[in-house]
Amino acid sequence: MISIEPVIIDGHMFVASVVRLPKTTLLTVSNDRGYIMCGALDIGLLNKKLKDRGIIAGRAVGVRTIEELLEGPLESVTIAAEERGIFAGMAGRDALLKMI
Numbered sequence: 001m002i003s004i005e006p007v008i009i010d011g012h013m014f015v016a017s018v019v020r021l022p023k024t025t026l027l028t029v030s031n032d033r034g035y036i037m038c039g040a041l042d043i044g045l046l047n048k049k050l051k052d053r054g055i056i057a058g059r060a061v062g063v064r065t066i067e068e069l070l071e072g073p074l075e076s077v078t079i080a081a082e083e084r085g086i087f088a089g090m091a092g093r094d095a096l097l098k099m100i
Contacts, residue, residue: 007066009093012100016066027069029092034081034099036074036092038063043076054080058088058095070096 007014007029019026027038034056041059058074058081070093077086077095086095 007070009070009096012097014096018066025064027063027066029066029069029096031096031099034084036060036069036095038069039075043078046078051079056080056084056086056099058086058090058092060092
């Protein structure tokens, strides 16, 4: 099952996507500049093989819901995210606001 819903943070629109797979669930919250995602995101791949794309993204591990993704700390972020002031340890919600 796939669900897509709007998420408003401080008056800014983001899109939450939930993809339920066997034995796991993929979670993302995004806008047109970047996204945060559950542990399935491979930050190393984005930083090395796709570095030239400048992808702004962060990864949270151990989250099972969109709310946990928003509130929990990011475990790792891309180089392009760091350039926008997004760092590991930052709450997902705060990271998204730096993607505006």
